[in-house]
Amino acid sequence: MTAPWCDKTGHEIREAVVRGDVTARVVTEAHLARIHALDGKIDAYTQIWEEYALAMADRVDEKRRSGATLGILAGVPISLKELMCTKQGETTCASKMLAGYRSPFDGTMVQRLAAADAVFLGKVNMDEFAMGSSTENSAIKTTKNPWDLGCVPGGSSGGSAAAVAADLCSMSMGSDTGGSIRQPAALCGCVGIKPTYGRVSRFGLVAFASSLDQIGPLTKDVRDAALCLNAICGRDPMDATSVDLAVPDFTAALTGNVKGLRIGLPKEYFTDALGAEVREKVMAAIEVLRGLGAETVEVSLPHCDYAIAAYYIICTAEASANLARFDGVRYGFRHPDAKDMRGMYVMSKSAGFGPEVRRRILLGTYVLSSGYYDAYYLKAQKVRRLIKQDFDEAFEKCDVVLGPTTPSPAFRFGEKTADPLEMYLSDIYTISVNLATLPGLSLPCGLSSSGLPIGMQLIAKPFAEETLLRTAHAYEQNRGFDMGKPPIA
Amino acid sequence: MSRIGKAEVEHVAGLAQLELDEAAKERLVHEMGDILAYMDQLNALDTTNVEPMMHALEMTNVFREDCVGESLPREEALRNAPNHDEEYFIVPKILEGGNA
Amino acid sequence: MEYEAVIGMEVHVEINSKSKVFCACGTDFHAPPNTNVCPVCLGMPGTLPVLNVDMVNKSVAAGLALGCTISRWSKMDRKNYFYPDLAKNYQISQYDLPLCHGGYMDIEVNGVEKRIGITRAHIEEDTARNTHTIGGGQSGVDFNRCGMPLLEIVTEPDIHSADEAYAYLTLLKQTLQYLEVSDCNMEEGSLRAEANISVRPKGTTALGSKTEVKNVASFSGVHKAIDFEIKRQINVIREGGAVLQETRGWDADRGVTFSQRQKESAHDYRYFPEPDLTPIVVDEAWEQRIRESLPELPQARCKRFQTTYGLSPYDAGVLTAGRPMADYYESVITAGADPKKAANWIMVDLQALLTDAKQEITDCKVAPEHIAELLTLIGDGAISGKMAKDILRDIFETGKTPKAVVEEKGLVQISDTGAVEAIVRQVAEGHPAQVEQYKGGNEKVLGFLMGQVMRASQGKANPKLAEDLLRKLLNG
Numbered sequence A: 001m002t003a004p005w006c007d008k009t010g011h012e013i014r015e016a017v018v019r020g021d022v023t024a025r026v027v028t029e030a031h032l033a034r035i036h037a038l039d040g041k042i043d044a045y046t047q048i049w050e051e052y053a054l055a056m057a058d059r060v061d062e063k064r065r066s067g068a069t070l071g072i073l074a075g076v077p078i079s080l081k082e083l084m085c086t087k088q089g090e091t092t093c094a095s096k097m098l099a100g101y102r103s104p105f106d107g108t109m110v111q112r113l114a115a116a117d118a119v120f121l122g123k124v125n126m127d128e129f130a131m132g133s134s135t136e137n138s139a140i141k142t143t144k145n146p147w148d149l150g151c152v153p154g155g156s157s158g159g160s161a162a163a164v165a166a167d168l169c170s171m172s173m174g175s176d177t178g179g180s181i182r183q184p185a186a187l188c189g190c191v192g193i194k195p196t197y198g199r200v201s202r203f204g205l206v207a208f209a210s211s212l213d214q215i216g217p218l219t220k221d222v223r224d225a226a227l228c229l230n231a232i233c234g235r236d237p238m239d240a241t242s243v244d245l246a247v248p249d250f251t252a253a254l255t256g257n258v259k260g261l262r263i264g265l266p267k268e269y270f271t272d273a274l275g276a277e278v279r280e281k282v283m284a285a286i287e288v289l290r291g292l293g294a295e296t297v298e299v300s301l302p303h304c305d306y307a308i309a310a311y312y313i314i315c316t317a318e319a320s321a322n323l324a325r326f327d328g329v330r331y332g333f334r335h336p337d338a339k340d341m342r343g344m345y346v347m348s349k350s351a352g353f354g355p356e357v358r359r360r361i362l363l364g365t366y367v368l369s370s371g372y373y374d375a376y377y378l379k380a381q382k383v384r385r386l387i388k389q390d391f392d393e394a395f396e397k398c399d400v401v402l403g404p405t406t407p408s409p410a411f412r413f414g415e416k417t418a419d420p421l422e423m424y425l426s427d428i429y430t431i432s433v434n435l436a437t438l439p440g441l442s443l444p445c446g447l448s449s450s451g452l453p454i455g456m457q458l459i460a461k462p463f464a465e466e467t468l469l470r471t472a473h474a475y476e477q478n479r480g481f482d483m484g485k486p487p488i489a
Numbered sequence B: 001m002s003r004i005g006k007a008e009v010e011h012v013a014g015l016a017q018l019e020l021d022e023a024a025k026e027r028l029v030h031e032m033g034d035i036l037a038y039m040d041q042l043n044a045l046d047t048t049n050v051e052p053m054m055h056a057l058e059m060t061n062v063f064r065e066d067c068v069g070e071s072l073p074r075e076e077a078l079r080n081a082p083n084h085d086e087e088y089f090i091v092p093k094i095l096e097g098g099n100a
Numbered sequence C: 001m002e003y004e005a006v007i008g009m010e011v012h013v014e015i016n017s018k019s020k021v022f023c024a025c026g027t028d029f030h031a032p033p034n035t036n037v038c039p040v041c042l043g044m045p046g047t048l049p050v051l052n053v054d055m056v057n058k059s060v061a062a063g064l065a066l067g068c069t070i071s072r073w074s075k076m077d078r079k080n081y082f083y084p085d086l087a088k089n090y091q092i093s094q095y096d097l098p099l100c101h102g103g104y105m106d107i108e109v110n111g112v113e114k115r116i117g118i119t120r121a122h123i124e125e126d127t128a129r130n131t132h133t134i135g136g137g138q139s140g141v142d143f144n145r146c147g148m149p150l151l152e153i154v155t156e157p158d159i160h161s162a163d164e165a166y167a168y169l170t171l172l173k174q175t176l177q178y179l180e181v182s183d184c185n186m187e188e189g190s191l192r193a194e195a196n197i198s199v200r201p202k203g204t205t206a207l208g209s210k211t212e213v214k215n216v217a218s219f220s221g222v223h224k225a226i227d228f229e230i231k232r233q234i235n236v237i238r239e240g241g242a243v244l245q246e247t248r249g250w251d252a253d254r255g256v257t258f259s260q261r262q263k264e265s266a267h268d269y270r271y272f273p274e275p276d277l278t279p280i281v282v283d284e285a286w287e288q289r290i291r292e293s294l295p296e297l298p299q300a301r302c303k304r305f306q307t308t309y310g311l312s313p314y315d316a317g318v319l320t321a322g323r324p325m326a327d328y329y330e331s332v333i334t335a336g337a338d339p340k341k342a343a344n345w346i347m348v349d350l351q352a353l354l355t356d357a358k359q360e361i362t363d364c365k366v367a368p369e370h371i372a373e374l375l376t377l378i379g380d381g382a383i384s385g386k387m388a389k390d391i392l393r394d395i396f397e398t399g400k401t402p403k404a405v406v407e408e409k410g411l412v413q414i415s416d417t418g419a420v421e422a423i424v425r426q427v428a429e430g431h432p433a434q435v436e437q438y439k440g441g442n443e444k445v446l447g448f449l450m451g452q453v454m455r456a457s458q459g460k461a462n463p464k465l466a467e468d469l470l471r472k473l474l475n476g
């Protein structure tokens, strides 16, 4: 199925709209038509905002007619993960708990995208409250990987990755707590960037783990990632953890020049645990960058084996508090049979949350509870410091760390649902980046023999997103193969 | 041997205001036991002189000025509540005193 | 066996910031239910707290006034428990590193000074208010109060009687009001006191199990509740029972405490550092800035009033009880009035007018300079004390100057000896019978004759002069 405009990147669409080659309405209508035609197979979208999207598009076109300067994302059709607060539609976090919930405000990131003249097509699927790595934990639907409908799209921003990969939007906003942007981006063959903690306001992002969560885009190319960051980064008085730091023009970093760039290869990432095919593709990518004049150096992240344990202590602890507010008093699900106060809490929470969310709340409650705090929570915070120090030391030797995003390509539905611990272990390469608050980017570096995308991950120092983007862009422009398109109609 | 037993699972569920049927308790004893056992590998690390990373960023003193802004119209505030009247959020009768 | 009570106080004070502690909602106590609320203080998904700097400034000021050490580095924590008045089901508070710690207050009970240790003062957010008037087995929740800035002040268990608790609360309230960080209005809940009470045999050091007495609406109520609770606990022990660790309420009508809920030992708040907020670092410069802005505190001011103005401890205490009254008094002195006379007029005459009118000194129309002016008029003999009272009543209502009232009403005292003597003679001649009675030894008649003199002079005769002249005439 040919779909004019749908296969275009955001910057291509924006340029065409600015030049007047196409209207935002035409681009939006094309995407809506493709969503109607294809999303029945992918199940990426949870809400399609037909009228709203067209109204946004018309405003962009009107603005152009009036001669006003268009925003940097003019006419770019974007989808939003279900946990981004919007006045439009619902904000459900893919949970029964928040079915029908209407946020009274737009999150800061949503406001900034709108101010940049983007067009919102609707919302996309995710693991319930962003807890999962396959989007199988959604209470709404099961999103498929466009490259193989029997495989998961990754998670928790699985809807975002699938929608971008299937050309059901130009870019999609995801959130990343332990890899939830980068892992699905890798599994669906998109570019996904998790900015440095503090780069993007979290106001309007429903919290999973407050010290780890960060918003970022999933895009079709590196330039779109840079463009989107230009729109969403920067200090927000509504988020005390958003950093007051000048936001550079990230697209200016896309010079194509990586001469003398020092690429660190963590020896702990290239072990037997890494699948052979992934290793092969990542090594090939390293060769491409070497060919462009980059140097490689071995680095060590000695504490990375402890990252998953530390991560699941910290994220579940924070989540157990963050999710306590869902009690059926001010919003959300209240069990109709609840007779008294305790019944209201217990019955509403037990029926409103899915099994993985309940499991993580229990774990987080346990690691914070009296007698266990020091052994688990405090210990994990110390290990978090050690993991951050590992990276600090590595960045004395290199400018960017390169490795796989995931140990293997997309897995099949149900493959890891039986054993939660095994699912947790699939985030091995992405998690430490969140613990160390670093920016991380995943981009495609090839297809597996079974035709599934493989991603590689770039990691940089805090607030060195420009280095990530420059490296990723140089590789992308010179990788020497075409990723092609997913084999859907 | 599992890291925790049914009593611990029940205790934690009580703290978290969750109820679990017998089958769920059984399952969680094993799942949580496995995960906690995995987490126990942190004990292999000597962290004696390591400062816990209590906050993600080094920043301090991020404040807001004492200015009054817009509040929500009451209908907006109450709109998502499962039970409310014109003025209040309504809940089953509260018996005990608060905790501030 | 003799028993002694061991009491620690926990006081929650609402800081009078214009906006709430973590959001921009207003703090008007009288707002209709659920109108001072926003997504942040309703704990709606996707919202984040941002700490109000005014709360930090005022908490540091309070801490310094309570002799506390201000933490160079402190942090906010989450206190986790489920309750419908808690929007997020955790309260943002401070756990192991409070903003202020290690202070004291020197109270005085029955003339004896005593030091009460302040363990800590920490920042937290207030909870919502529940109403039980909804009916149908339901309660209503009003989130206006949720997120109001709250300072929790905790003492050491240094208090041993209801009198000491009362004195502590009074001084604490006075101090916070002087600092203008809280209005400490108990009726509106901006000051809430809880007492942790236990008893033990005198001379022993181990602590008995304690009860926590909450929800008492006044200081005198706290006094009565503590008294009752001490006696109750001693009785329980004397009868061979054990005091249960529990929360008890105060029934003001029956004058008894009653069991509200047994404290589950399972209370496990799972405190951990609030990841949404940055640590608070109060460096020396910041602390010093606040220290320099502190007003003179009530105890110091009371002492100064005694030494500088020669007031009695009682008068100094009354005049320094509230900062506005003390400021008013000192303005009167600055305007040139005699300190003792000014004290008397303010405490007696002006206070009576204020009480009748149910006004505070801050509402008073009488400018301090006008009290001074009034005292000058009396001192100069231009008006009598009686006239001055009338003038005060007038200017209390109208806000005019005393001189204006004097002129308007022609209230000039006649102090000319000749003129007064003429009136005295006239009265004596008009009342021969009474003159005779006086001469026969009936002293009381003098008062009647004086009244006639004042009436004849339309109240303008200088009474002292008139009395002297009358006596002279009658005795002569």
Ligand SMILES: [Mg+2]
Pocket (backbone or CB within 6 Å): B099, B100, C093, C124, C152
């Ligand atoms: Mg408290």
Ligand SMILES: [Zn+2]
Pocket (backbone or CB within 6 Å): C020, C023, C024, C025, C036, C037, C038, C039, C040, C041, C042, C147
């Ligand atoms: Zn608010």
